[in-house]
Amino acid sequence: MSRDEVQQTGPGVPRGARTILDETGIRRTLMRIAHEILERSEDPDQLYLVAIPNGGVPLARQIAGNLQQIADLRVAVGILDTTLYRDDLTSTNERPMLRRTEMPSAVDDRVVLLVDDVVKTGRTIRAAMDALMDFGRPRAVQVVGLIDRGHRELPIKLDYVGKNVPTGPGENVRLLGEFGGLDGRLAVVIERGTSDLAMEAVGGGEIG
Amino acid sequence: MIGRDLLGIEDLDRADIERILETAEHMGEIGEREVKKVPTLRGRTLVNLFFEGSTRTQTSFEIAGKRLSADVVNFSAMSSSLAKSESILDTARTLDAMDPDVVVVRHGVAGVPKRIADVLEAPVINAGDGAHEHPTQALLDLFTVSREKGRIDGLTVTIVGDILHSRVARSNIYGFLKMGAEVRVAAPPPMIPPAIETLGVKAFTSLREALDGADVVMALRIQNERLAGSYFPSVREYAATFGLDRGKLRYAKDDAIVMHPGPVNRGVELSHDLADHRPGVILDQVRNGVSIRMAVLYLISGRRPSGGSD
The missing domain is CATH 3.40.50.1370 (Aspartate/ornithine carbamoyltransferase)
Incomplete structure (x- = not known):
């Protein structure tokens, strides 16, 4: 944590990229989402935040922190890697790096909130739901997305949305920043001329 | 970059080994779940082709394949270590006609997995060949x-x-x-x-x-x-x-x-x-063996040679 505090500059925004949600914007959005979660949850004690790495991890931790601040509610935070559940593994030659999975408590009868940074096709959420079912039988599964880009390819809707960002061809949206914890400075940027695939490779940073 | 086959550690570089170890670290977590299975290799066929008995290694590959949802077929081809290489290659070709996605080979003679890899379409993992390697x-x-x-x-x-x-x-x-x-x-x-x-x-x-x-x-x-x-x-x-x-x-x-x-x-x-x-x-070595084999299967099985079939 102390190392993060030293770093005052925050993430560098690449050339040609435009910030659509800065650090303050992200914090406000996650606070609003935390309020919405409380408002709509019948039994907040049963909530379980499950982050999809890497981008979902700092967001889920922030939401958990907000819930504690607002309602003195301690919500478990899990991390669920979806790589081994992807539907495109057999069609590609490259094997993506696996990421950490850490599910500290059981999902049975819990209301699981899957947290991802950017939701587009819905395929990652589909993979996450399959992965989740291997850990038990949640009472309900809901989805939190900081950014909804549209372009859905599967019948999946977000229950909590930070910001809708319709994008055109050749545009990409991603979360930049220190994926280490609450102190990391985050920003969501939109950029042109890079394929999604290339961006995914760039985004595959280590989580703390 | 890890090649098509895994025939020996001699062929790997440090980055390859680190990638395999890191992947195995994540695979180990699957073994601790209630459902010890992920769908990654669903619809893929793993063939264990053992010309030399080894319950431990064969079982370890079998469990690794099953945890990744592959269909696992054990093809036991026990024979003397002096078996003619033609018959081994014939066996391999027969096997190839069944379209496996990865073949695990053990043989008492050094170099046999390599010869089998040369005729197979599928990637080959060496599970021990003579006094050569057991990667x-x-x-x-x-x-x-x-x-x-x-x-x-x-x-x-x-x-x-x-x-x-x-x-x-x-x-x-x-x-x-x-x-x-x-x-x-x-x-x-x-x-x-x-x-x-x-x-x-x-x-x-x-x-x-x-x-x-x-x-x-x-x-x-x-x-x-x-x-x-x-x-x-x-x-x-x-x-x-x-x-x-x-x-x-x-x-x-x-x-x-x-x-x-x-x-x-x-x-x-x-x-x-x-x-x-x-x-x-x-006993950790045994447990880790399953994670390592899952990692190797994930990283090499079912990969198609780039640029289509050759």
């Missing part, structure tokens, strides 16, 4: 050491036993050297291959010297029946000189770990008290 055993040993010690670089690893006939020793020598460890071998002189030091290891005929300051001590299995009389006078004498017990282990570091690829000849390579007192690491 997944070395990878699981590297993984075990890295988890126990938190690193491999800079450690001193002493391999004790029949270095000459051991594919486990050979693969581990390549692996530990590539990962930056110091590797020593210790054995009666006839069991140390000539020119072994050109690989970069230090050879000892004194166990005490070889153990001095070691972080990892790896005992190899002695094939008593085959070797007694020609390579050492008797099993009892081997056990007295090169068998590990708590007394001899004093020369190694206090926190040294004792490894063995199994099955252990108790009272020969390891004294009863060692085999019982520190069984932890040896």
